[in-house]
Amino acid sequence: MESNDIWDAETARGYDTPGEGMFAPEVLAPTVDRLVELAGGGRALEFAIGTGRVGVPLAERGVPVTGIELSPAMIGQLRAKVDEAALPVLEGDMTTVRAPGEFQLAYLVFNTISNLLTQEQQVECFRNAARHLVPGGRFVIELWVPELRALPPGRKATVGVVESGYILLDTYDVLNQHVVSHHFTFDETRRARLGRSPHRYIWPAELDLMAQLAGFELESRHADWEGGEFTAESGSHVSVYRLA
Incomplete structure (x- = not known):
């Protein structure tokens, strides 16, 4: 991206x-x-x-x-x-x-x-x-x-936010200090929308x-x-x- x-x-x-x-x-x-x-x-x-x-x-x-x-x-x-x-x-x-x-x-x-x-x-x-x-x-x-302290050994992701209609999931590449934030937005239907953004922490x-x-x-x-x-x-x- x-x-x-x-x-x-x-x-x-x-x-x-x-x-x-x-x-x-x-x-x-x-x-x-x-x-x-x-x-x-x-x-x-x-x-x-x-x-x-x-x-x-x-x-x-x-x-x-x-x-x-x-x-x-x-x-x-x-x-x-x-x-x-x-x-x-x-x-x-x-x-x-x-x-x-x-x-x-x-x-x-x-x-x-x-x-x-x-x-x-x-x-x-x-x-x-x-x-x-x-x-x-x-x-x-x-x-x-x-938030690496929230990342258990062997896991690559943390859940940053859980709200009504929104979930934030961060996936980490600890070798390169990279994280991709995955923004899930949804409503009462079965469909959700995903937006992603890369970062260097x-x-x-x-x-x-x-x-x-x-x-x-x-x-x-x-x-x-x-x-x-x-x-x-x-x-x-x-x-x-x-x-x-």
């Missing part, structure tokens, strides 16, 4: 779930609040801006936002919400595309760095963030913690080393956007890196 195969027009049309899931106010509001704080009145750059879930409300809060996005279809959905003058977006790969100007903040949310399927690409993502930031600027990453310590290679140091790590304590039991983290 290539990224262009995943983030196509069909996916883009169904991506937004206003008021629910990752678009729920209790999920989105703390994210935007924290990013406003970290931007400190400066410009912000969102890698993989998608349909503008975070970028649009952040811009509405007065933060000048620029986006980078690989999928033309996702940009098309964003453009239905806001025009180029209000929120410019460059089409292309977040590991290489250079946006004009300098930024106080760069950010990459909702596990998206794991969509880069090699360690080299993930390191280049950090380096590209560093190229955009002023000295002392911050790069923020939201990422899940690999990253341990927090490995993420910190990637940051060091690009000239960053870890400033803070919390379990969520509201500043909860990150522990061995945390399922995800929000890590803030500062450019030396």
Whole structure:
């Protein structure tokens, strides 16, 4: 599976779930609040801006936002919400595309760095963030913690979510640090729909080393956007890196 195969027009049309899931106010509001704080009145750059879930409300809060996005279809959905003058977006790969100007903040949310399927690409993502930031600027990453402790010996899959109408099944390739997420959606009929997405999972310590290679140091790590304590039991983290 290539990224262009995943983030196509069909996916883009169904991506937004206003008021629910990752678009729920209790999920989105703390994210935007924290990013406003970290931007400190400066410009912000969102890698993989998608349909503008975070970028649009952040811009509405007065933060000048620029986006980078690989999928033309996702940009098309964003453009239905806001025009180029209000929120410019460059089409292309977040590991290489250079946006004009300098930024106080760069950010990459909702596990998206794991969509880069090699360690080299993930390191280049950090380096590209560093190229955009002023000295002392911050790069923020939201990422899940690999659930390998839930993977019994000899098994290759974990069940991540079981909800009414939805099951998430993750299959692991532990040799290459790859995981494929299988999203099953269904209703009262006998038919189900499957969507799949490949990822390269990253341990927090490995993420910190990637940051060091690009000239960053870890400033803070919390379990969520509201500043909860990150522990061995945390399922995800929000890590803030500062450019030396």
